[in-house]
Amino acid sequence: MQMLRLVLVLITIACIAGPIGTVAIIYRNNLSQMVVTPQLQQLFNSNNNSNNNGNNNNYNSNNNNLPNNGAPNNGGNINNNNPPIIGSMNSFGGSGQFDVTTPNNQNAAGIQANINCLVSLNGNNIQLGLDLSPTSVPSSLQSTFSNTDYLFNFDGTTSGTSSGTQITANAQGSLSSGSTFNLNLSGTIDQAQDTLSFTLTSAQNSQTSITTPQTISLHPNGNNNNSGNNNNGNNSNNNYNNNSGGGVSPVFLSGQVDTVHKTVTLTFSLNNGLSQGTTINSMSGTVEITADQYTIGTVSSNGPITIPAGQSATITVSGALTQNGLNYLSDHYSHVASLDVTVVNGQMTENGVTNQGAQSQDLGNIALSW
Amino acid sequence: MMEKINFVGLAAGISSLILIAISFFIPWWQFTASNPANVQVRFSPVNFNLSHAGVSVAIPLVLALNIACLLTLLAGGIALVVYALKPTKPYSKQLLGFGYKKPIYTLVAFIAILIALPIIIQVFSGINVPINSSATITPHGSSQSANVSTLINWPFYFAIVVTGLSIAARMVHGKIAKSAVLPPQ
Numbered sequence A: 001m002q003m004l005r006l007v008l009v010l011i012t013i014a015c016i017a018g019p020i021g022t023v024a025i026i027y028r029n030n031l032s033q034m035v036v037t038p039q040l041q042q043l044f045n046s047n048n049n050s051n052n053n054g055n056n057n058n059y060n061s062n063n064n065n066l067p068n069n070g071a072p073n074n075g076g077n078i079n080n081n082n083p084p085i086i087g088s089m090n091s092f093g094g095s096g097q098f099d100v101t102t103p104n105n106q107n108a109a110g111i112q113a114n115i116n117c118l119v120s121l122n123g124n125n126i127q128l129g130l131d132l133s134p135t136s137v138p139s140s141l142q143s144t145f146s147n148t149d150y151l152f153n154f155d156g157t158t159s160g161t162s163s164g165t166q167i168t169a170n171a172q173g174s175l176s177s178g179s180t181f182n183l184n185l186s187g188t189i190d191q192a193q194d195t196l197s198f199t200l201t202s203a204q205n206s207q208t209s210i211t212t213p214q215t216i217s218l219h220p221n222g223n224n225n226n227s228g229n230n231n232n233g234n235n236s237n238n239n240y241n242n243n244s245g246g247g248v249s250p251v252f253l254s255g256q257v258d259t260v261h262k263t264v265t266l267t268f269s270l271n272n273g274l275s276q277g278t279t280i281n282s283m284s285g286t287v288e289i290t291a292d293q294y295t296i297g298t299v300s301s302n303g304p305i306t307i308p309a310g311q312s313a314t315i316t317v318s319g320a321l322t323q324n325g326l327n328y329l330s331d332h333y334s335h336v337a338s339l340d341v342t343v344v345n346g347q348m349t350e351n352g353v354t355n356q357g358a359q360s361q362d363l364g365n366i367a368l369s370w
Numbered sequence B: 001m002m003e004k005i006n007f008v009g010l011a012a013g014i015s016s017l018i019l020i021a022i023s024f025f026i027p028w029w030q031f032t033a034s035n036p037a038n039v040q041v042r043f044s045p046v047n048f049n050l051s052h053a054g055v056s057v058a059i060p061l062v063l064a065l066n067i068a069c070l071l072t073l074l075a076g077g078i079a080l081v082v083y084a085l086k087p088t089k090p091y092s093k094q095l096l097g098f099g100y101k102k103p104i105y106t107l108v109a110f111i112a113i114l115i116a117l118p119i120i121i122q123v124f125s126g127i128n129v130p131i132n133s134s135a136t137i138t139p140h141g142s143s144q145s146a147n148v149s150t151l152i153n154w155p156f157y158f159a160i161v162v163t164g165l166s167i168a169a170r171m172v173h174g175k176i177a178k179s180a181v182l183p184p185q
Helices: A002-026 A038-051 A055-065 A228-243 A323-332 B007-025 B060-085 B092-125 B154-181
Strands: A078-080 A090-102 A105-122 A125-136 A150-161 A164-175 A180-190 A196-202 A209-211 A216-220 A249-258 A263-271 A278-289 A294-301 A305-307 A312-320 A338-350 A353-356 A361-369 B029-033 B039-044 B047-052 B055-057 B134-137 B144-152
Touching (some): A078 A150, A105 A216, A125 A164, A180 A209, A249 A338, A278 A312, A294 A323, A305 A312, B007 B060, B007 B092, B007 B154, B047 B060, B092 B154
Parallel strands (some): A249 A361
Antiparallel strands (some): A078 A164, A090 A105, A090 A209, A196 A209, A196 A216, A249 A263, A263 A312, A278 A294, A278 A305, A338 A353, A338 A361, A353 B144, B039 B047, B134 B144
């Protein structure tokens, strides 16, 4: 009897300890991965990213301009001490090499990366959102860097010279691995503002060192924010994208207020940079005249639209022009052919997840027909 | 003379084995966020499946616990069946004691997790996850909301039946053991 009891106890222990012990042995070098696997970490990061609001997402919108257009921005791989970039931005893109050392790998190894850099100037203050999308990562660094985006927020100052705008900026923070970085950027935007050249050095207290073996030159992205009217449009798009939950970023294309048919129509482009299809269940918002903050109508989309992975689609949101709105336009805007409008309470439901706009979104100038 | 059989114990043992097979395919509890589902959790003691946008996310420790639970239930079920066929043997009581507790432990642990999980989520993320209903959830400080639905499936209720049968088998054993030692009239 005693023997049977012992056997049953041993069976119980083996049933429980066996599987758990096996997993513990498999993950003995990194026990945390028993629970938080890289896959799960990525999921957390993407969700954190989608929950961001405000300026951080301003950055996301400009991912439309990324050289590797469509890759989901995953700035969650980095904890930046500096705040995210704000204000109107110029966007530069290109590629380059970065020499990297980490606490686990003290021999510098080169990472090739596509680069997208957003620049916001405010007097002599400058913010740069330097987004690196590695295209080639040595095996020795693959535990730290993968093929997602790494967004470094730089803060600094500028000074004007004959050759352009000199930039000195710094970014500090830590990677998801926990190792710290302290990067110094020295750069120039030439007078024509068509080249941003920079080098990176790392302060000695950096646990992860990132340097540029040679000067990297970036050029304005195709969808350049520099050009007059685009500033307005792009900024508004940035705001709209504050609320993009799944990585799809609506970019405002065109709009019209038709007083004859009493309709307001807005058209957006949606680029699905995710690796799987996504469904935009609905988009809606209230349209105001920007200058007067006067509501002229509400708009909403017609039914869901599914966008396959890596593809784009346009979505039209429309609605009725209210009688009060029509009267107001007749009284104040009957002599103009266009007007600035803003969408407030913008809402987009993607894959069933509803993102409520936290702030108004200036769409810029749209056609007004009589 | 025909060998006595503890039919309740036999039913408990067999249903315990059936429960393992069912639980592998049909979750006891499932959580679905939005439709089409962004996040789906299918949870039973022997199988935990978390998927995001259709992609399964494996958690090794949870997988190990699932396997541990499966082996434990399996051992308990086999022990119950063996006991039920020979309830009067000297070793029977040991087998019964080993076997009938396994479904109880499993059910209690599952209910504890089911109650604790929403509380933990509520504390850490501010999301109030229902246990067996639908709701629209909005994390604190977020502008996002999502429709979630949770559902307790029938295998959970079947597990309660199995647990009841296991307890009943233990009670019936007392009578069988008693009658076994009584001299024939």
